[in-house]
Amino acid sequence: MAQIGIYGLGTMGSALALNMAEHGFDVAVTNRESDWIAPFISEAGDLAARLHPYTTLAEFIAALTPPRVILFMIPSGAPMDAMIDEITPLLAPGDTVIDGGNADFHDTRRRTAQLAERDLHFVGMGVSGGESGARHGPSMMLGGSAHSWQQLKPVLTAIAARYEGAPCVAHLGPDGAGHFVKTVHNGIEYVDMQVIAEIYSLLRNGAALAPTEIGALFADWDRGPLKSYLVEITARLLSYTDPETGHPMVDVIKDAAGQKGTGRWTVIEALRMGQSASMIEAAVGARGWSSEKATRQRAETILGGAVGAFDGTPEVLAEAFLAARILAYAQGFRILASASEEYEWSLDPATIARIWRAGCIIRSALLDDIAAAFDQHLPQGQLILAPQIAQTLARCIPSLRQVVCSAMHGGHPVPALSAGLSWYDSMRLGHGSANIIQAQRDMFGHHGFERLGRSGRHHGPWWD
Structure with a gap:
């Protein structure tokens, strides 16, 4: 069975799949336009042995080792929400869904909470480096649960870019942290x-x-x-x-x-x-x-x-x-x-x-x-x-x-x-010019201001 699944065989998704296969991982792959799948496998050469193509979502999910890890490389926004609705009934508690696109981190936080209600894990993963990076070693910024990081760590540390031997990937925090950093x-x-x-x-x-x-x-x-x-x-x-x-x-x-x-x-x-x-x-x-x-x-x-x-x-x-x-x-x-x-x-x-x-x-x-x-x-x-x-x-x-x-x-x-x-x-100015702005705000709107060396809110003599 496959250790990870990638849905979306566009430029970035196909490059990441080849990167994972090259590092010895079995990868299930599929795409909404099923006619993309066969050419991708054909062009993969020797790496095709570790790439397992499926034409239906149900077959794709069934091919993954539980707890399942599915990476979506599809447009963010409405397409991702639609995919979550479609895939959720096929998942089991402990499974992890990853959005590898440039998503709004507010959406990532919302989706994390939504899937957590079903004991499912949602990861927002920023991927940088373009097509070449995805294929040969990207920098990756992960936001999600510790459970998801433990599932993903072996794969991501293997395929990440390296700087003096250190992998350029890290679990940065929960929910939207990874997408915000990206x-x-x-x-x-x-x-x-x-x-x-x-x-x-x-x-x-x-x-x-x-x-x-x-x-x-x-x-x-x-x-x-x-x-x-x-x-x-x-x-x-x-x-x-x-x-x-x-x-x-x-x-x-x-x-x-x-x-x-x-x-x-x-x-x-x-x-x-x-x-x-x-x-x-x-x-x-x-x-x-x-x-x-x-x-x-x-x-x-x-x-x-x-x-x-x-x-x-x-x-x-x-x-x-x-x-x-x-x-x-x-x-x-x-x-x-x-x-x-x-x-x-x-x-x-x-x-x-x-x-x-x-x-x-x-x-x-x-x-x-x-x-x-x-x-x-x-x-x-x-x-x-x-x-x-x-x-x-x-x-x-x-x-x-x-x-x-x-x-x-x-x-x-x-x-x-x-x-x-x-x-x-x-x-580098310890004393700037915002005092005149505060004076103006107080004069036209009675907003008040802080005085140097005193606590509380004060007003100018123009209100006497």
């Missing part, structure tokens, strides 16, 4: 991609460098502190030429970025918890603005689209990039800490940083330093106040300031870089 992972991913795009634009439009020259610079950066998956693939993609036109491939791609919602979810949850996600919000906003291509082209003729030169050196840009990356991670981990407290998840930031070091899209050399920082006692629990991180920021922030100022002077949009700098400057 959501914030994607929010950080949005920022990293946007920062890269802003730096590329400064070099391309402000410094008039060719894509291949910029690619060579990113390749150089990938050999140092900025080493990361996104820097690596940026260097590679900038070397390609369009076979149809002979132009740089990047130049024939429409400048309108897509998005599937996880970045937006991160911002919404951060704001709901009263946290700052200014860099993620800037990255999400930039994708939204990019989709308004026709409006931007019209605005260029009316408002003028010419931009000035950018004179930052590669060394200054590299330090600005590093500062921005630190600030993006810092904002992300603040959101995770707030959610952990609100939902009583007991998330361990050091563990999260470690399982992000390989297999996932935001893997980077910086995560070693972040994990080490969270292993220590941080002032106010803030990553930017960790001694080593604070020292790096002290060195790099002047470069970030120089890049943002030069970009703005030349009319180059840098929403994520500037948002990061503004947040940093706000956080």
Whole structure:
């Protein structure tokens, strides 16, 4: 009998099934469109011996060793709810159902409670790394019961990406913990991609460098502190030429970025918890603005689209990039800490940083330093106040300031870089300007305010 079942043989589901089979696990597989199944088995080669195809849901469930473990790689939302309704009558107490998609963690919490009423276990599992990661070793973020983790641990630790021998998978907490961590992972991913795009634009439009020259610079950066998956693939993609036109491939791609919602979810949850996600919000906003291509082209003729030169050196840009990356991670981990407290998840930031070091899209050399920082006692629990991180920021922030100022002077949009700098400057002011806001709120709405050195709520003399 099969040790695990995978329903959904799309890109990610089929890659995970092959990964499991390659590591010696027997995997039952099926798909809503049954005509997908035979070609998948045929193309699996020698691994087909460990892949057991079924065309009906009942046969698929019956082929699994109890207590059953079923991984669904299907669209989240209504399709997942419909599948739960369909599969529940076929399950027995102790069975585990896994949603491996990018689901809203609120849905995951609801489904966990719903299935628990029948003594069934629901797992929300974030999977990062794309098709290649799923096939050869993803980073996985698990939220669910201890019972489910014990069922899944042998399989997931075997197929996970590895960093210096350690598997990049962890049980992070109950119910929606895994899916929430994956959501914030994607929010950080949005920022990293946007920062890269802003730096590329400064070099391309402000410094008039060719894509291949910029690619060579990113390749150089990938050999140092900025080493990361996104820097690596940026260097590679900038070397390609369009076979149809002979132009740089990047130049024939429409400048309108897509998005599937996880970045937006991160911002919404951060704001709901009263946290700052200014860099993620800037990255999400930039994708939204990019989709308004026709409006931007019209605005260029009316408002003028010419931009000035950018004179930052590669060394200054590299330090600005590093500062921005630190600030993006810092904002992300603040959101995770707030959610952990609100939902009583007991998330361990050091563990999260470690399982992000390989297999996932935001893997980077910086995560070693972040994990080490969270292993220590941080002032106010803030990553930017960790001694080593604070020292790096002290060195790099002047470069970030120089890049943002030069970009703005030349009319180059840098929403994520500037948002990061503004947040940093706000956080290092022991006495800010919110006192005037509180005075305004009291004057127009009698909301009151706290006085320095006194307890209780007070009002200004304008109410005397």
